Amino acid sequence: MVLDGAERELIESCQRGERDSFRALFETHKDKVYSIALRYSGDEAEAMDIAQETFLKLFSCIRSYRGEANFESWLYRLVVNSCLDQKRRGRRLLPLVDELAAVLHAAGEGVLHTLLRAELSERVRAVVGGLAPEHRIVVVLRYTQGLSYEEIADALECSAGTVASRLNRAHKILERRLAHLVQARGGRSGQ
Amino acid sequence: MVNRFDAELARGLRPVSAPDRLWDCLETRLDAVDTIVYAPPRWPLWALALAVAATIALFCFTLRSDTTSYMAKLAAGELSDKRQVEFRSGDPAEIRAWVKAKAGLEIALPAEASVELVGVSLIGGMACVSYRVGTREGKLLVAHGGSAVPQHPRLEHAVYRGAALSSWAMLGQTYALAWSNPQDSHGACVLCHVD
Numbered sequence: 001m002v003l004d005g006a007e008r009e010l011i012e013s014c015q016r017g018e019r020d021s022f023r024a025l026f027e028t029h030k031d032k033v034y035s036i037a038l039r040y041s042g043d044e045a046e047a048m049d050i051a052q053e054t055f056l057k058l059f060s061c062i063r064s065y066r067g068e069a070n071f072e073s074w075l076y077r078l079v080v081n082s083c084l085d086q087k088r089r090g091r092r093l094l095p096l097v098d099e100l101a102a103v104l105h106a107a108g109e110g111v112l113h114t115l116l117r118a119e120l121s122e123r124v125r126a127v128v129g130g131l132a133p134e135h136r137i138v139v140v141l142r143y144t145q146g147l148s149y150e151e152i153a154d155a156l157e158c159s160a161g162t163v164a165s166r167l168n169r170a171h172k173i174l175e176r177r178l179a180h181l182v183q184a185r186g187g188r189s190g191q
Numbered sequence: 192m193v194n195r196f197d198a199e200l201a202r203g204l205r206p207v208s209a210p211d212r213l214w215d216c217l218e219t220r221l222d223a224v225d226t227i228v229y230a231p232p233r234w235p236l237w238a239l240a241l242a243v244a245a246t247i248a249l250f251c252f253t254l255r256s257d258t259t260s261y262m263a264k265l266a267a268g269e270l271s272d273k274r275q276v277e278f279r280s281g282d283p284a285e286i287r288a289w290v291k292a293k294a295g296l297e298i299a300l301p302a303e304a305s306v307e308l309v310g311v312s313l314i315g316g317m318a319c320v321s322y323r324v325g326t327r328e329g330k331l332l333v334a335h336g337g338s339a340v341p342q343h344p345r346l347e348h349a350v351y352r353g354a355a356l357s358s359w360a361m362l363g364q365t366y367a368l369a370w371s372n373p374q375d376s377h378g379a380c381v382l383c384h385v386d
Contacts, residue, residue: 019221026214034209044210051209052217059221124203143197143204174196 040083042129053082076155135170262367263356269330270369276310290318337365348376
């Protein structure tokens with residue numbers, strides 16, 4: 001993806017230190033950064049820290065961005081590094097109350113079905129959270145942002161082959177750990 | 192099997208919206224780094240300071256060059272002007288005392304017995320000592336200001352209007368010497384130096 005005129009102008013004004021422009025850049029990318037941080041860490045407070053660190057790094061080094069690389073890839077590198085730099089603290093799953101609230105607000109579905117889906121999603125996140133960092137970040141970039149192998153390789157500064165290998169390994173672990181849940185739902189998970 | 196997990200993974204890891212408070216938290220931290228990251232670079236200040244220093248040095252050098260050049264030409268003019276000296280004396284001590292009293296300048300005279308002192312005049316705050324060595328005449332102009340080095344380096348002489356001219360600065364005073372024999376410019380030096 002090549003920078004369009006508006007984004008280039010926005011980045012250039014950020015490079016001049018204009019705070020309003022940085023706010024606009026933040027608004028454009030905040031969900032992306034926060035989603036990766038949350039899905040990687042599994043913890044809202046930790047995700048807030050990672051997202052802040054990422055934007056602070058962006059703010060500090062945006063002057064060094066020369067436009068040779070895709071800006072989004074550059075940003076992914078920053079958030080990946082922030083994730084991997086984050087010390088492993090006692091990770092916890094998303095609060096169950098959030099999931100329950102989502103269930104109670106769900107309309108048009110049976111409560112049991114919704115609960116099963118919520119349980120499965122939570123279990124998926126727990127299993128992903130248990131992966132080694134290098135496997136976990138690949139899975140998060142693939143499924144949270146839908147990045148291609150090449151885009152993930154660019155963000156991680158490794159080869160696409162390495163990405164494929166890590167993803168394959170992660171899939172095998174996930175398959176082993178999630179199989180019983182999928183079977184328990186009678187194969188309805190893909191609906 | 193893999194497709195089935197893809198769907199579960201995509202659902203379980205779906206993107207979320209960032210909390211509104213993220214910017215508020217970030218903004219306070221941005222303020223802290225703002226002054227560091229976007230502090231104006233210091234090199235223009237250094238460059239400006241260097242340029243000012245170079246200009247001052249050049250001005251002083253030019254001023255000094257102009258001063259010594261002016262004094263040397265003035266000494267040459269005094270040499271060709273046969274007017275009477277203001278204080279006539281052949282006594283080095285008297286001349287030194289008169290110059291000290293009138294202009295606050297220090298002059299050590301002479302080093303050689305062959306030097307015949309004629310006298311001294313004041314020209315705009317400068318002392319102009321007149322002397323002879325044999326049939327040759329010399330004028331030494333002394334003014335305040337200039338380098339504080341204890342002694343001058345070997346001098347180069349220039350010829351101007353039939354006179355050998357040289358100038359230098361030392362001990363906080365500037366000197367210009369005009370000598371009537373360009374072929375033997377060092378003959379003038381016996382005023383202060385043993386030949």
